[in-house]
Amino acid sequence: MTQSLEALTAHMLEAAKTAGADNADAMAVRGTSLSVTVRSGAMEEAQREEGTDVGLRVFVGQRTAIVSASDTSARTLSDMAERAVAMAREAPENPYAGLADADQLSTVSDATSLELFDPSQEPAPEALQQDAMIAEAAALDVAGIEQVDAASAGYGAREIHLAASNGFAGGTHRTDRGLSCIAIAGTGTGMERDYDGDSRIFQRDLRSAEEIGRTAAERTLLRMNPRKPPTGSYPVLFDERIASSLIGHLLSAINGSAITRGASFLRDAMGTQVLPEGLSLIEDPHRPRITGSRLFDAEGLPTAKRAVVENGILQSWTLDLATGRQLGLPSTANAARGTGSGPSPSPWNMALTQGTASRDDLIRDMGTGLLVTSMIGSTINPNTGDYSRGAAGLWVENGEITHAVNECTIAGNLRDMLLAIVPANDARTHLSRVVPSLLVSGMTIAGD
Incomplete structure (x- = not known):
């Protein structure tokens, strides 16, 4: 069962306290990214990455140290805390280091109102490939364009959670969608290229693939x-x-x-x-x-x-x-x-x-x-x-x-x-x- 990011940050803070830290803050990020690149009407590359990364900052007086890991096992989190505290004890004092006072902290931790997350389903690689192919075709339809260097489409989703020993805890969930096209005109030393692209949080806000491909082509021709x-x-x-x-x-x-x-x-x-x-x-x-x-x-x-x-x-x-x-x-x-x-x-x-x-x-x-x-x-x-x-x-x-x-x-x-x-x-x-x-x-x- 996948552990929640809130639980991971709470575990890191407790481990830091046990290891001897006076104060600490922790960050956990869980993300997924998917990207597709097409060239000459066919998929050239498809990548998918997912994982969870954690980071811990500890304070021993005004000495501080930071450690991070992509392994979230209980043993790793405890080892991280012990290593961070040992590092902090050897670090020079920083008179400006320290967490915020409790009365400085945000009392609103739910970012739903900012609409940073598109709840629609993660796109299939085939859907991203189709968008990229449409952009490529639109660029090639413009007279004077010899080829398309690459047309790419991508999707990303990240969940982020922060917590600190001063009582703060909050998180955000973010998505992004992107589409780009690089068009080429001319040959040899007379070759020129330019691009267009768009990146949005919500898929429905993204400019059309046809417009992106056509604009990349028109910009390229202006450079001839x-x-x-x-x-x-x-x-x-x-x-x-x-x-x-x-x-x-x-x-x-x-x-x-x-x-x-x-x-x-x-x-x-x-x-x-x-x-x-x-x-x-x-x-x-x-x-x-x-x-x-x-x-x-x-x-x-x-x-x-x-x-x-x-x-x-x-x-x-x-x-x-x-x-x-x-x-x-x-x-x-x-x-x-x-x-x-x-x-x-x-x-x-x-x-x-x-x-x-x-x-x-x-x-x-x-x-x-x-x-x-x-x-x-x-x-x-x-x-x-x-x-x-x-x-x-x-x-x-x-x-x-x-x-x-x-x-x-x-x-x-x-x-x-x-x-x-x-x-x-x-x-x-x-x-x-x-x-x-x-x-x-x-x-x-x-x-x-």
């Missing part, structure tokens, strides 16, 4: 016959597919781990302008059917909506208990962890204020410049914000797209770039990170 752009200073429009990476750099710079190390170009920016006036960045971990949603974090603290940036002004770091204590601030309930690691700060659902102009409007208004649709590699200095990335996309002349571009580098400074962004109105609101296309003026492009 690329040229290098001229070198110089030009406006750069980050397509919605990749614009969230710019906001990701901001989020990394305000992460408590970076701030406590002093390794951030925004380390002295609290209360100052980091985005244009009128733009806000809002974290809302309670949006239904969104992968980043949760009622409590990995330390049992209740999550809440907060303004990270309001009207362009930086309002908050992203903190867990330890980084908050180090900075003399309360946690923002952003602790994330796995079974084999301790908590660390991580942002949940983020949304940037959308603009009033469409992406086409921004293309028209930018005059001559680069629409970036993909990027590779990066050289980013977290201390200074100096930014340099390889890019490809579409060249814009006099407000109109003229041809494809590749093999170029775009460069600037993130502090300046973030202060200059102009958002479009095309963000996909079902994503955990809702960021529209972003126009940045005056970036350096290195091409010919």
